[in-house]
Amino acid sequence: MKDNLSVVGQNFVPVYAAKKSDGTVKFPADVSLPGMLWMKFTRSPHAHARILEVDTSQAEKLFGVVKILTYKDVPRVLFGPYKDELYPLDEEVSFVGDSVAAVAAEDWNIAEEAARAIRVKYEQLPAVFDTEAATKDDSPMSTLHLPDSNADWWKDTRRNNGDEKPTNVMGGTNEKPTWVNQRGNLDEGFSQSELIVERVFHQAHVSGVPHEPRGCVAIYKNDQCTLWCSVQDPFKVQSAVAKVLGLPKESIRIVSTIIGGGFGVKVLGRFAVLAALMARETTRPVKVWFTREEESLDSHNRSALVHYVKAGTKKDGSLTAFKVRTYMDNGFWMFGGLGENIAKSICTRPMDLYRKIPNVLWEVLTVRTNHPSTGPYRGRADAESHFAVETVMDELAHGIGMDPLEFRLKNRIHPGDPLCSVPGKVMSAVGVEEAARQGAETIGWDRRNTIANSNGAARKRGIGMAMVIHSCGSNPSGSSEARVEIDDGGVLSLFSGTPDQGAEQQTTLRQMVAEVLRVPLHTIGGNNADTSNCPFDSGPYSSRTVYCAGIAATRAAEAMKQTLFELAAEKLEAPQDQLVLADGFVTVIGTPSRKVSFAALVAANGGLLKTSYRYNSKDEVLFAYGFAAAFAEVEVDTGTGEVKICRFVSSHDVGRAINPIIVEGQIRGGVSQGLGYAMSEGFRFDPRTGTALNQWFLDLKTPSILDIPDIEPIMVELGEPTHPFGAKGCSEIPYVGVAPAIANAIYNATGARLYELPMSPDRVLRALAAVSGGGH
Amino acid sequence: MSQVEENKQSEDPRRFRNIELSINGQGHTLQVATTWTLNDVLRNVLDLTGTKRACDYGGCGSCTVLLDGLDAYSCVTLAVEAEGKDIQTIEGLSAAPEPHPLQKHFASTYAAQCGWCTPAMIMSAKALLDQNPNPTDDEIRVALSGVLCRCTGYTSVVQAVRDAAVELRGGR
Numbered sequence: 001m002k003d004n005l006s007v008v009g010q011n012f013v014p015v016y017a018a019k020k021s022d023g024t025v026k027f028p029a030d031v032s033l034p035g036m037l038w039m040k041f042t043r044s045p046h047a048h049a050r051i052l053e054v055d056t057s058q059a060e061k062l063f064g065v066v067k068i069l070t071y072k073d074v075p076r077v078l079f080g081p082y083k084d085e086l087y088p089l090d091e092e093v094s095f096v097g098d099s100v101a102a103v104a105a106e107d108w109n110i111a112e113e114a115a116r117a118i119r120v121k122y123e124q125l126p127a128v129f130d131t132e133a134a135t136k137d138d139s140p141m142s143t144l145h146l147p148d149s150n151a152d153w154w155k156d157t158r159r160n161n162g163d164e165k166p167t168n169v170m171g172g173t174n175e176k177p178t179w180v181n182q183r184g185n186l187d188e189g190f191s192q193s194e195l196i197v198e199r200v201f202h203q204a205h206v207s208g209v210p211h212e213p214r215g216c217v218a219i220y221k222n223d224q225c226t227l228w229c230s231v232q233d234p235f236k237v238q239s240a241v242a243k244v245l246g247l248p249k250e251s252i253r254i255v256s257t258i259i260g261g262g263f264g265v266k267v268l269g270r271f272a273v274l275a276a277l278m279a280r281e282t283t284r285p286v287k288v289w290f291t292r293e294e295e296s297l298d299s300h301n302r303s304a305l306v307h308y309v310k311a312g313t314k315k316d317g318s319l320t321a322f323k324v325r326t327y328m329d330n331g332f333w334m335f336g337g338l339g340e341n342i343a344k345s346i347c348t349r350p351m352d353l354y355r356k357i358p359n360v361l362w363e364v365l366t367v368r369t370n371h372p373s374t375g376p377y378r379g380r381a382d383a384e385s386h387f388a389v390e391t392v393m394d395e396l397a398h399g400i401g402m403d404p405l406e407f408r409l410k411n412r413i414h415p416g417d418p419l420c421s422v423p424g425k426v427m428s429a430v431g432v433e434e435a436a437r438q439g440a441e442t443i444g445w446d447r448r449n450t451i452a453n454s455n456g457a458a459r460k461r462g463i464g465m466a467m468v469i470h471s472c473g474s475n476p477s478g479s480s481e482a483r484v485e486i487d488d489g490g491v492l493s494l495f496s497g498t499p500d501q502g503a504e505q506q507t508t509l510r511q512m513v514a515e516v517l518r519v520p521l522h523t524i525g526g527n528n529a530d531t532s533n534c535p536f537d538s539g540p541y542s543s544r545t546v547y548c549a550g551i552a553a554t555r556a557a558e559a560m561k562q563t564l565f566e567l568a569a570e571k572l573e574a575p576q577d578q579l580v581l582a583d584g585f586v587t588v589i590g591t592p593s594r595k596v597s598f599a600a601l602v603a604a605n606g607g608l609l610k611t612s613y614r615y616n617s618k619d620e621v622l623f624a625y626g627f628a629a630a631f632a633e634v635e636v637d638t639g640t641g642e643v644k645i646c647r648f649v650s651s652h653d654v655g656r657a658i659n660p661i662i663v664e665g666q667i668r669g670g671v672s673q674g675l676g677y678a679m680s681e682g683f684r685f686d687p688r689t690g691t692a693l694n695q696w697f698l699d700l701k702t703p704s705i706l707d708i709p710d711i712e713p714i715m716v717e718l719g720e721p722t723h724p725f726g727a728k729g730c731s732e733i734p735y736v737g738v739a740p741a742i743a744n745a746i747y748n749a750t751g752a753r754l755y756e757l758p759m760s761p762d763r764v765l766r767a768l769a770a771v772s773g774g775g776h
Numbered sequence: 777m778s779q780v781e782e783n784k785q786s787e788d789p790r791r792f793r794n795i796e797l798s799i800n801g802q803g804h805t806l807q808v809a810t811t812w813t814l815n816d817v818l819r820n821v822l823d824l825t826g827t828k829r830a831c832d833y834g835g836c837g838s839c840t841v842l843l844d845g846l847d848a849y850s851c852v853t854l855a856v857e858a859e860g861k862d863i864q865t866i867e868g869l870s871a872a873p874e875p876h877p878l879q880k881h882f883a884s885t886y887a888a889q890c891g892w893c894t895p896a897m898i899m900s901a902k903a904l905l906d907q908n909p910n911p912t913d914d915e916i917r918v919a920l921s922g923v924l925c926r927c928t929g930y931t932s933v934v935q936a937v938r939d940a941a942v943e944l945r946g947g948r
Contacts, residue, residue, distance in 0.1 A: 017883035020891030021898065022875060023826025023866035027891075030825035063785040108820070109790070109811050211830045211838055211892040211926050260828075260892030261926055292831040502890030502927045665886040668929030697835030697924070705917045705930045 007514040008725050011661040012521050014504035016258060027260050028228040029215025033285035036217070037066055039278050040111035041271075041294070042101040042118045044093035047127035047370040047690035048142065051091045051120060054101060059117040064106035067282050068118065071100075074277055079240040081233060081268040082338055088244055088273050092144050093122075094332035095372050096691045097297035102274045104282055108289075127370040129690050131306065131327040134168040134367045141166050142332065142368045170330060170366040171340040177325075177363035178340055181347040181420055189321025189359025193312025195399045201388040203757040204682025205304040205329065207695075208377045209702050210501075212260020213290035214299075218275035224251050225279065229272050230259040232499055233539040236268045238531050241276045252276075256529040262501030263673070264376040264541055264732075265300045296695040300375030301683070303342075304329040307388040313396045317410045321359040322351065324388070328366045333373040339366040345381030348421035350389045352625070353432075353469040355413040370690050372683075376541060378673060379735035382470045387757060390466040390740030394747065398452070404744070405440055408467045409433055422476055425623035431653030431718045432627035436467055438714050439651030443631035453751030453771065458638055461646070462749025465631045466740035472626035472655070472720070472728035473547025476618055478538030480545075482552035483612040484513060484560045485526075490584055490599030492519055493526035494553060497537030498545050500528065503666060503731050505545040508658045509553040512725060516557035517564075518581035535612060543626065543729030546658060548615050554724040555613035563611060567601040624720050626730050627653040630671075630737030632745040638768055641761030643746060645675065649712045650737070655720035655728035663730060667713035670734025676702045678739035682758045701758075795859045799824070800868030808855045815839045815850040818865060826866035826895045837923030840896035841865050847903040847922060866895035869902070877940040878902060887936040889927035896923045901937045909945055913938065 019025040054070045071089040078084040093100060101118050105111035126140035133139055165173070172178045190196060216229045225245060231237050234254040242249045259266060271288050278286045290298070310323045326346060330339040347362035377383075397407035409432075417427045439445075448463035483495040494513050498505055510524045527534055537549060565576045568586035572579070578589050587595035602609050633647040650671045657663040680701035684693045694700065713734075719726030743754045752767035790809040797804045799822070808817055818824040818841070830838035832851050839851040842864035869876040878898045881887070888894040897920060904911060904919035911919065916937045917930075925933060942948070 013884050014886060014888075016891070017886065017888050018875065018879075020888035020894050021879040021882040022870035023895040024870060025891055026825070030819075032820070032823055032825075061785050063788050063790075107790075107809075108816065109809065209926055211836065211890065211924070212828070213830060258891070261890040263926075292835070504886070504889070661886050665889060665928060665932055668931050669889060669927045672929035673926065696833065697831035702924060702926060704921055704924055705933070706921050708929060710931045710934075711929050 005515055007511045007521055008658050009656065010659070012507060012511065012659055014507040014662060015510060016500055016504060016506065025258050027212055027215070027258060028217060028230045028256070029212065029289045031217040031228045033217065033219060036285040036287055037104040037106065037282055038108045038111045039102055039104045039275060039286050039288040040115040041099045042103070042115045042120065044096060044098040044100050046093060046122055046124055047096050048125040049093050049122035050125060050144065051093065051100065052123050053121040055119040056101070058119065059103060059114040062110060062114050062117060064110040065103060065114045066106065067104045067278060069102045069274065069278060069281065075244055075246070077244045079243050079273060081236050086270065088270060088277060094143060095370050096689065097372060099270055099298065102278060104278050104286055127690055128168055129369055129371060129685065129687060131329045131367040131369060134369060135174050135365055137174055139168060142168050142370050168368045170368055172365065178366040179343040179347055179364045181351055181360060181362040183420065184359030186321055186323055186359050186361045190312050192314065192320045194315045195396060196310065196312040197392055197395045197399065198310045199392060199755055201307040201309065201755050203305040203384070203387060205371065205374070206302045206677055206681045206683065207296045207299060207700060208263040208265035208301065209700055210261030210263055210266060213292060213295040214266060214269070214271055215289040216272050216275040217285060217287045218279035219285045220276065220279035220283065223247060225276050226253040226255070227272060227276060228255045230266055231256050231268060231272065232262040232266050232501060232541060233268055234499065234529050234531055235497060235536055237272050240268050240273055244273050245276060245280065253532045256499040257527065259499050259501045262540065263378040264380060266501070267300060267375070269298065292697050293695045296700065297372045297692055300373055300377065302377045302383065303331065303374035305384055309388050309392050311392050311396060313400060315400045317400065317402045317407045319354060319357045319411045322357050322362070324362040326364040328364060329371055329374070330366045330368050331371045331373040332368065338375055342366070342376065342381045342384065345421060346385045349382055349469050350385050352413055352419050352421050353467070354411045355417045356411040371685060372692070378670065379470060379732045380542070382468060382736045383677065386466060386468050386736050387739045387743070390737070391743050391753070391755070394464065394744040395753070405436060405445060405465060409436060419623055422623050426621055428622040428624040428722050429718060429720050430627060431716050432467060432629065434718060435627055435651040435653045435714070435716045436629035438716060439629045439631045439649050442712060442714060443633060443647060443649045445631065449748050452748050460636050460638060460749040461633065462745045462747070463631065463633045464741050464744025464746070464748050465629060466737035466744065467629045468733060468736040470626045470733035470736050471542040472624050472730060473542060473544035474617060474624035474722065475542050475544045475548060478544065478548070479614055479616040480537045480548040480552045481535035481612060481614040482509065482549060482556045483535050483610060484556045486560070486598050486602055486609040488599060488602050488607065490597055490602065492517060492524050494524055495526050495534045496528045496549055496553065497534045498529055498540050498549050501540060503540065503545065504662050505540060505549065508546055508662060509549055511658050512550055512554045513557040516554060516561055519584055543732045546727050546729045547723060548617065550727055551724060552613045552615040555615065556611050559611035559613060560609065563609060564598065564601055567604050568596050571596045571601070571604060620722065622722050624722050624728055626728050626733045628733045628737055630741035632741040634742060634745040634749055636746055636749045636764065638750065641765035641768070643679065643742070643759065643764060645709055645742065647709060647712065649714065650734050651714035652716060652730050652733065654715045654717060654730045655723060656717045656726035657715045658725060658727050660715065663715055664713045666731035667734045668711040670731060671711045671738055672703050672708050674735035674738025675708050677735070677757060678742045678759060680758050680760065793856055795856055797858055797863060798861070799863045800865060800871065810854070810856055812855045813851055814841070814853040814855050814858045817855040818850060824865055824867050828892055828895065830892065837900070838893050838896050840899050840923055842899055842903055845903060845906060847900045864899065866899060869898065877943040878936065881936040881939040885932040885936045885939065887928055887932040893923055893925045897925065897933055901940070905941055905944060909941060911941060
């Protein structure tokens, strides 16, 4: 960690904040072009069907309809964010809301009316909704092997199975899970256990609900295509559009500079590819902008899950064995949602956090169904697993009469421990104990009820906690490049490929550059996430921007400093080790009058100075993780089942906060989304048809300003040795601990355990009834 | 394409009306389809894209504007209904030479994270502060409860409104 920092670690007003507050920032859907058409989709009412016929004749007759595309009119080219697996439109529909046809018209109302006027004849196919039934040999398949399909993903679904028996289990078979984490000897572990807890957990399918619905404006001219597109992965969109249009990548420009929330879910989809195709077909600009229903369902949600957990401990608090079988409802996409990748993290990361558990068997079956697609959403994989793990930890601790905080810390990971989540890598710094102890002190952990349900009041108070691990950006996949430039006016710019989806990463990255090059933050310009002038970045996911792009920006700035010193050494006739930077000048130590401006050095160079750095973490052995502890104080109304969140303390091992106001904002925002996951959100699907019943905004039940308290963030700054400024990403991990902390607080208040998300009042009442023997 | 042309409905079935809208103190004479919402007209006809849309049915508040000084959802207000009303949008505030205190404090407290609900939050807060220059935190929360935010957890939003109120009262 560096000392004497003047920009890093300080609160600065985020660089895009003023434009966001005066409404002048242009989100993709805010772009309007002369002659622009509006595109809408016809969507499937069936969860699984083959399209037999699409009759567009009535729709085509409508005034103002310009073009209709069905699967017969689009290139039969596969694309996808992670594997090429989707056609722009297909003859098979795989969930209620899947796209069937696209209509371009003169206005939004006409396009919508025409989309409804398209008549589609379907052959309905058996649909798969129940993940456990889907893994039986007599289950129908959630996808067809289309006769003309040459998709690699289809071949993969049948791999590892000698007779090529089809399966709904991704990357496995009906007998073999998608991913297994195994260590030690489970039977031995349970035989040593002095207390064993066995529980089943259910978690609902939830949407990320970015408030900006996905939008895209496409313009096609002279075999060049530009898309303003609300996605987190502009470079993937660039590759996909190029592939489908049959053009070189350089002919495609994607602009995703500022998007209205992402949370992991806004990735490449059909909407972007179809906007490009429609713009080519019509030779006019095309805008597509999702409704809320489309944003809810044609997205990447968090999967519904079932966990069967059995765990054992000794009375001294040493965990002996941990066994889990998880069914994950992946929805329709094969690899687009990274279902296998999520499975791996689900079964390994919590077992890294509790590295001391000697005997583990955790199996995950990622099951392809005909529900909407799922994928990485804030807290990816760890929000999926920690509710079950942290509830069981709490039960075990109470069962042996140990402080749940001390029980967790006794079994935790330490620096230097090998990681089962990233084989071959070794744990870097661990600040989880400091975070947990500071959080405990802030909430007043000692105030908790020593025996749950110890009072008989109608409203009962309790305190609960959870301890969690999550990615902080130390990511073995993906890469980030940053470029620093100084122009002939001496103006410094940073170019990064990562969109701002609300985390104000450009502010944080520019702070690192400003620190290295000793210039005021506000003098740094540049651009981000425009493929025409920004270098490659995999995008803001896994909380990786501060870490990966931060390292890239810092190294690019350091390379610039070196370049400036080399040029200045000649100009000032002084050795490089006698030079320092200050306010846009290079000066000689001790003689401030001997100085040369950045602009003069650019001139000496004969024009623009440019340095860049591409960061790729694959070679490092040390691996960083984010750690946090969450503490909730609740008041349960035992008459209505309502749970009031009185206080919520979210304590984080952040390494170092580059801009504390942003970090605190990310913590509060993450907790507030986690509160929705814990208490109120979750799709209800009609079990016969697979139709979502609550995809509209009010029914999504995201927390309002009246639902949540002032969340109390804590930032523990111990410094991460693998990052030049000691920083770790922490915008997702705040989400992860919320549900289990509240579940454990409800237990502390009432003695009732909740095993299902969301913890809605009806479920709380049922749990209360279970502990009081039917009445309360 | 040729088939499309042949059978095409030749007349525009949309019903248009000429209306006068007063937006940010400026009169606009417009021909609008009767099905167009105020949000459609602001965004798609007048290019006043500071006003957002996120749900289309009054469920989230991202489209909030002021109608005669009160906060209203522009996505469930037909354009023809807004005739004769004083319509204020975020662009009205931004036209001033200096940012409005609400805009300044939303920026400095990081209450504008992704920025999508920000114009709506600011307009809703303006409706509050115009009527109640010294609100309690509870009054701020109730007044802003018609606008949802997915990013902030709301603490910074309440703080921004509180700070703006202090500045508007001259620091008292």
